[in-house]
Amino acid sequence: MSSQPKPPLETALAALLEPLAQAMVAHGVTLGTATEALKKALLSAAENTSASPLSDSRASLLTGLHRKDVKRLRGLTDGAPEKRSSNAAALVISHWATSPEYQDATGTPRDLFRKGGEDGPGFDDLVRLARIDMAPGTVLNTLLDHKIVEAREAGDLRLLTHAFLASGGGAEQVAAYQATLSAHLRAATQNLLAAPSDARNFDRAVRYSHLSLESIEQLRQISEDRAQALLQDINALARTLQDRDEGGGHGGRFAMGAYVLPSPAKTAEKDPEEGDET
Template structure:
């Protein structure tokens, strides 16, 4: 039996996969489906890591995949990504919350009619502003179903939240889960693989244990309020910059996220009481 310690990433793998496994079990994703997805991801990562095209044998050596699997995966036709209604909802919310034409005198999103009126553009104009290839009525029904928008007694549309938080475990929620988790994981992975002297992504966390439930509740509320305020400020700035950049070369992408995890009693980790990641 080998006495060599396992590589750190191999040791950490089970803990990294545990939350994903919980989501898989809850959504009925079995080992066969997960294995096929992992094979595709490993092959894609191996190809991205090389400046030259990889032979099937070389790809097999780098990933541990059988050469038949490598050839099969490469022969599969890539499907067109399905348009996600969550993106449409997020775009509408972003424009509604940040565009001057859709704000009232106090700077809050104003209530809208479906069509424009003396107060300014309406909801249908908002959908066109967001460049969404969906009928305004379809987008509106989705926002109403998700309790993101409500109809006021005067028949206007009122925005209830600045964030798209889909519920019900459906396609929109899975799409949001994918977008948020994949972006954070990519930022952390780039830091893990960065060479000395390379620029690193900002990725920090504060961890505390030995707290009362009241203190956890207070920390959660304060963290959520301040994180939401930051995200709204960045959203407004990004919208302004995006509008300015349309005449240039707008190929850049940017993601900022935030999360709060108040651990239940008995699930606090054994990390130092306070610390920053990487």
């Protein structure tokens, strides 16, 4: 039996996969489906990190995939990306919350009628401003269903929140789960693989234990309020900058996120640096 310690990433893998496995079991994703996805990801990673095209044999050596799998996976074609009403809804919310023509004198998003009038543009104009290839009614129904927009007795529409929070475990919530976690994991992975002289992404967390329920609730409320305010400020600035940069042929992307994890009960997960910022 080998006495060599496992590589650190191999040791961390189980903890990293545990929450994902919980989501998989809840959504009926079996080992076969997960294995196929992992094979595709390994092959893609090997190809994207190689300075030159990889032969099937070389790809097999780097990933541990059988050459037949490599050949089969390379022959697959991805289907057209599925339109997500959640993406459209998020864009509409962003414009409604940040575009000057949709704000009142206090900077609060205006209540809108479907059609524009003397008071300014309406909801349908908002959908066109966001350049969404969907019918305004479809986008509106999504916002109403998720209680992000309220239809008022006067016939106008009121924005209730600045964030699209999909619920119910459906396709929209899974899409949000994918977008949020993949961006964070990509940032953390880039840091993990960065050379000592390379710039690193900002990725910090504060973790504490031995807290009472009252303390956890206080920290949760303050964290959520301040994170939401910061995200709204960044969203408004990013919208302004994107409008300024439009037409310049730019392709740069930016992502920022925040998470809060209150855990009133002691869990099996161990934080190596609890009581500190890391």
